[in-house]
Amino acid sequence: MEKFEGVYISLVTPMTKDYKVDYKRLSEICEWLIGKGVDGLIPAGPLGEYATLSNEERRKVVETVIKASKRRVSVIVGTGASATRDVIDWAKHAKSNEADGILALPPVNYKPLENEVITHFEAISEVGIPIIAFNNPRDFGVDLSPDLLAKISESENIVGVKEFSGDIRRVQEILEKTNLEVFVGVDDLAMEGALCGASGWTSGVSNALPEEGIKLFQLAKERRFEEASILYRDLVKLFHYDANPQLIQSIKYMMELAGQPVGPTRPPRLALTNKAYKEIEHHFNKAINTEA
Template sequence: MARFPGVYVAIVTPFTEQYEVDYQRLAEHVDWLIDQGVHGIIPSGSVGEYAALTREERAKVIETAIDAAAGRVPVVIGSAAPSTKQVVELIGFAKEKGASGVMALPPINYKPKEEEVIAHYEAVSNAGLPVIVYNNPHDYPVDLKPALLNKLAKFENIVAVKEFSGDVRRIHDILRETELEVLAGVDDLAMEGALVGATGWIGGLTNVLPGDSVRVFELAREGKVAEALDIYRYLLPLFHYDAGPQLVQAIKLSMEFAGIPAGPTRPPRLALNEQEQQEVRAAYEYAVNRPQRVKS
């Protein structure tokens, strides 16, 4: 039985124009996403600009998200940090505040040996929350292939993997070679992931279009491919930004277009240039202005 089924949103961290964390806006965004039907919330991940937050800010972001969710959906925290000790301490804090799980990258600062990856995840598992291992070989130095995932799965609390390699074939391999639950990790393979066995999806552009995202994923899980494609093909130009280095800027800009602004990104992330903004706007408008199928 899946521990993290459905659509989870890796949420942004809203900032004021002075780059201060806007905790009220954060709570409102969590509440809105839940009202739109998402199945879970993930604060303090890459989309949440965790690396640009102070330790105190990150803790308050996590606590704010948990309080705003108020038990209506699970809150799974992003736990990436420079050292295993910092990761474990953050998980302990989140567990105390009521988090339901943790999304955990391998060591992020250098290319670790396999035994270091395994030791890291053993410590993460021992921290006491269900773990979604996060495989992102594009932005980090480790590719968690099925053989390694199978070794990690021996730890009690490691139950799932967010698969962000961008190769949908990897989902088949993981499901064949491990007993881990698979969550699609990249937005522009969310439908395909659901069709081949992913029971969940952790999305970024879901911050902008949560209702459509949930609908696509549920239709795909039900095998209703034609109906899912009626929506998904129009979302894809926007969803492609999820796999690029400017994903947070694209998400926050799209939120502004949608009337749910979350402020700027913190440096070193800078605002998109004019041409990039126009391209994001075109993708957003293509998604929201798609023709609606008339029911017969």
């Protein structure tokens, strides 16, 4: 039986107009998403602008989300950092605040050897908190292949993988070669991933459209392909933004369109062009109107 399953939201970090973290709004967003039925929340993850946060801000973001969850849903904390010791410190902070697990990248800003990747995860595992390994070779240049994951998963606290390679064939191979749970890591493969046996989905666009995301993933898990594909066609143009370099700006704008504004992104991320905003609004309104 899976420890983590269903739709987990890779949370954005709300900001005020002067780029301060809006913790009150973050708590409100968590409450709204939980009310919509999401299965879990991921603070300080890929969409959380963690690289622009001070350590104090990052700690408070994590603590705010855990407090807001009130144990109603699982909280998996992002631990992205350059040094293994810093990842370990974030893992310890998550554990001390009673998070349910962490999301951990392989070594970044460096092309590691296989034994370095394995040793990195072994060291994190010693913290004693469930770990979802994050495979994103496109952005970080390290590929956690199914064979490498089989070796990494020998550490007892490695329980799953967020698969962001874009190769849907990976899902079945990981399930065959490891005992890991597989999370779909990119939104525009959510339906395919569920059909292939993924137990969970870490979603970005579902920040703005949680009910639609939950419905899509559940239909696909139940192998109700025709119903799932209709909904998927309505959403897939929005899902493509999840793998775009401007994904955070795009998803924050989708949340504004959904009536859940979360403010701007911190520089170096700037506002999108008017053309980009119009395109997002077009696809958003089309999806909502078709769903209605």
